Amino acid sequence: MKQTLNLAPPSAADKEFISRIEEAADTSIKLCYQCGKCTAGCPAAFAMDSPPRQIIRYLQLGLVEEVLAAQSIWICATCETCSARCPRGVDIASLMDACRREALAAGKISDKKVAVFNEAFLNGVKNFGRTYEAGLLIQHNLKTMQPLKDAQLGLPMMKRGKVSILPDRIKGKDQVKKIFQRIETMGRE
Ligand code: SF4
Numbered sequence: 413m414k415q416t417l418n419l420a421p422p423s424a425a426d427k428e429f430i431s432r433i434e435e436a437a438d439t440s441i442k443l444c445y446q447c448g449k450c451t452a453g454c455p456a457a458f459a460m461d462s463p464p465r466q467i468i469r470y471l472q473l474g475l476v477e478e479v480l481a482a483q484s485i486w487i488c489a490t491c492e493t494c495s496a497r498c499p500r501g502v503d504i505a506s507l508m509d510a511c512r513r514e515a516l517a518a519g520k521i522s523d524k525k526v527a528v529f530n531e532a533f534l535n536g537v538k539n540f541g542r543t544y545e546a547g548l549l550i551q552h553n554l555k556t557m558q559p560l561k562d563a564q565l566g567l568p569m570m571k572r573g574k575v576s577i578l579p580d581r582i583k584g585k586d587q588v589k590k591i592f593q594r595i596e597t598m599g600r601e
């Protein structure tokens with residue numbers, strides 16, 4: 413189905429949204445001249461509904477609803493390839509991250525499974541100082557009501573030592589926790 417875009421001038425709230433994410437990402441969407449190098453290098457573009465170049469174009473046109481509705485912002489792996497390739501120095505990866513945070517704050521989560529994965533991943537890093545794969549999968553599966561998803565892969569991976577049942581003990585775990593607490597405090601300020 414063809415998508416119809418509303419190309420009316422952006423509202424004051426939309427302009428504010430765009431300024432906020434530019435400030436959070438410390439970059440400017442005005443620099444983008446739509447060459448598409450970001451999309452060409454993005455390893456996740458094949459799975460996105462709106463690849464990175466298109467997300468930037470939406471932002472340039474003030475199409476905030478389209479950005480918040482895009483699954484792409486949840487599919488983005490924050491690999492930063494797009495930011496590294498951009499000839500205009502647009503930090504697209506940080507913009508994607510800022511959009512995700514805005515979407516979370518507004519309760520507009522277009523892909524709940526990815527958002528749950530995102531939360532479970534961050535909880536693991538916060539609590540154990542690094543990724544805890546088994547815990548991440550259990551948390552994700554329970555919250556998305558699919559408790560046995562990929563269960564058949566778990567045992568063989570554990571047998572081969574690819575995934576451990578318990579989280580690894582690492583040095584500096586408490587410092588990582590403090591970083592999260594500091595960021596949470598900053599978010600409330
Ligand atoms: S690589 Fe940079 S200039 Fe080119 S489309 Fe992407 S953001 Fe725009």
Ligand code: SF4
Nearest residue numbers: 454488489491492494
């Ligand atoms: S940071 Fe996101 S948008 Fe950019 S190349 Fe990586 S996956 Fe694609």
